[in-house]
Amino acid sequence: MFQYHCLNPIASVGLDLFSDAYKKVDQIEEAEAVLVRSAAMHDMELPGRLAAVARAGAGVNNIPLDKCAEQGIVVFNTPGANANGVKELVIAAMLYASRDLMGGIEWCNENQNDENIAKTAEKQKKNFAGTEISGKKLGVIGLGAIGVLVANAATHLGMEVLGYDPYISVNAAWSLSRSVRHISNVEDIYRECDYITIHVPLLDSTRKMINAEAIALMKPTAIVLNFARDLLVDEEAMVDALAAGKLKKYVSDFPNPTTVGAKGCIVTPHLGASTAESEDNCAIMAVREVRDYMENGNIVHSVNFPDCSMGACMTAGRIGILHRNAKGMLSHFTTILGDAGINIDEMANKAKGDYAYALIDVDTAIGADVIEKLSATEGVLRVRKIK
Secondary structure (H helix, E strand, C coil): EEEECCCCCCCHHCCCCCCCCCEEHHHCCHEEEEEEECCCCCCCCCCCCCCCCEEECCCCCCCCCCHHHHHHCCECCCCCCCHHHHHHHHHHHHHHHCHHHHHHHHHHHHCCCCCHHHHHHHHHHHHHCCCCCCCEEEEEEECHHHHHHHHHHHHHHHEEEECCCCCCCHHHHHHCCCCCEEEEHHHHHHHHHEEEEEECCCCCCCCCEHHHHHHHCCCCCCEECCCCHHECCCHHHHHHHHHEEEEEEEEECCCCCCCCCCEEEEECCCCCCCCCCHHHHHHHHHHHHHHHHHHCEEEEEEECCCCCCCCCCCCCCEEEEEECCCCCCHHHHHHHHHHHCCCCCEEEEEECCEEEEECCCCCCCCCCCHHHHHHCCCCCCEEEEEE
């Protein structure tokens, strides 16, 4: 029986995918797997039995990845599960930033008691006039699951789309519309585009990548949209540029004291993935990832260990070994198994940065003494007997 705990409410359509072999527990201390959305885990004491954490969403800033890796805890996320919800909000943001829809709505509410509001509106509507997005240039920085959807949708709205991603995946490249112009210098987007939307992960290399220097290259009529992470933009520099009239608008889905209420800033309360469909999709993907790891030892969509999958085990036994990415590790594992008279039927070993994962199918049952020897090997973080 596997035990799991939810740190946040998780959509029932996902939890219903757990079989009778799983039991939901009220305390994290009792859990082998945890599902989480936004709960902060950095200061939590992680129990020794915890094997997996699944984030029902893409961002993992609330999870201590290195701490989990050192304890042999695999952290999963659900890339692409909320992509359509975010895409639709980005498209909406371009429209409401261009047409002053909110200013017009606010005027109507303020004048709700005016019996002649229809006639008055005809005189006032020029104050809320805007521009159309058709025919304008959109720059998409980051062509992952969300960026590709935004880029493709924008082409259907008549926009000229420039896409930038030096690390674009094969799948994303195949999914990208041929109408999108893939460029190699992000500064071309800063200089040319009327709208700029960013969809990259928050890394040391991307932190505040839209800074004062980047903003200085932009058109004074440009609109910048950020539905990825607030720290991707130097928001102090952004607010200064807006106040000086060097940019038209900054639309962010991440409210904070710097941007809320500032001139030219339109801020929404982190609504990107807040749709019933996105929450369902994230829950479904997270549960499937947990089940595949707990039952088969397969890692798919991990953020702190390499992906490694061998399907369902068809042999007498399977073990998964989370270890440091160091020389000679596999030879230690094979020697221990060989000395125990265990023949390896199939093996996969993948590495990601400082960490690696070995998945080994064998033709005889694996005893507790073998697991103990493997666990005692220097550099091994955790050994799981899958079958």
